[in-house]
Amino acid sequence: MAEGKGIRDQLLLDVQSPPEHALGKVTVVGVGQVGMAIAFSIINKRLAGELCLVDMDEKKLKGELMDLQHGLHFVSHMTLQASVNYDITAGSKLCIICAGARQREGEDRRALLERNIAVFKGIIPQLVKYSPDTILLVVSNPVDVMSYVAWKISGFPHHRVFGSGTSLDSSRLRHYMSERLNIDVSSCHGFVIGEHGESSVVVWSGVNVGGVRLIDLNKDVGTDKDPERWLDIHKQIVDSATEVIKLKGYTSWAIGMCVGRLAEALLRNQRSIYPLSTMAKGFHGIEQEVYVSLPAVLAENGINAVVNITLTDHEKEHLHKSANELHELFKSANL
Incomplete structure (x- = not known):
């Protein structure tokens, strides 16, 4: 070893300081x-x-x-x-x-x-x-x-x-759709909005495969009148976390992949659309200062826009119910 020099100094001859990440x-x-x-x-x-x-x-x-x-x-x-x-x-x-x-x-x-x-x-x-x-x-x-x-x-x-809102709920929706239809999950499209919880809302009027809306094939899809009971998928979505926790003690991988994807959309400025928990006042007739999930454009500076998604009167009513329940919980918060 050269006198007074360690391995690093002998191995590397610096030209300039390394750049920032x-x-x-x-x-x-x-x-x-x-x-x-x-x-x-x-x-x-x-x-x-x-x-x-x-x-x-x-x-x-x-x-x-x-x-x-x-x-x-x-x-x-x-x-x-x-x-x-x-x-x-x-x-x-x-x-x-x-x-x-x-x-x-x-x-x-x-x-x-x-x-x-x-x-x-x-x-x-x-x-x-x-x-x-x-x-x-x-x-x-x-x-x-x-x-x-x-x-x-x-x-x-x-x-x-x-x-992260209902991004994972929406992924679960597409998973259960793919199981029923026996097609790849990436070919199933639909959003869950509102609360990440029991009062969430599946936007059945927009659920589609290859641009074909399920509601155009079965006008009762997502209702109690539907003989195929697509409405049961919503219960599966709501109960999913409880079931996973019951089986393995916690949830981790799905939410990890979900948030990894949200981080990717943001850090790479992709302007991708995901249902995110955001300020909903002024959208779809919501008057309260409340955070609920709506489809939003995500880029490197955060949420750029909220998609003006078309909702039926029934879906809008359930979204308002979800927002009201959350607002009551917000009001109880000791801030």
């Missing part, structure tokens, strides 16, 4: 099953030059970080960081929030909401402090309410704060 910086807050599935998706899609993980559990953070770092050889160059402190998140283009309290047995949504609001009051100001120009993508449940809470706490314009 060509790809953006992404932060994931919360390294539970959902957060790690999202992180895994982002890494495999090569969406970021730097990925930061933040959680309160320092031991778990270290283990997850090491496990991911050991596999980077198989994907692409990416800087990974993990910390209980938010200073590592500085300059993030996108912050994905998965942290929150789990619902206790017998606990109603209002009690869960109060606990998660307390969590967000600790998270959001830190993200805003270190990344004042970031975009906030909320995944924590109840996602519509928590997206609204994140918007209120952050002080950001609403197009820079949105939730």
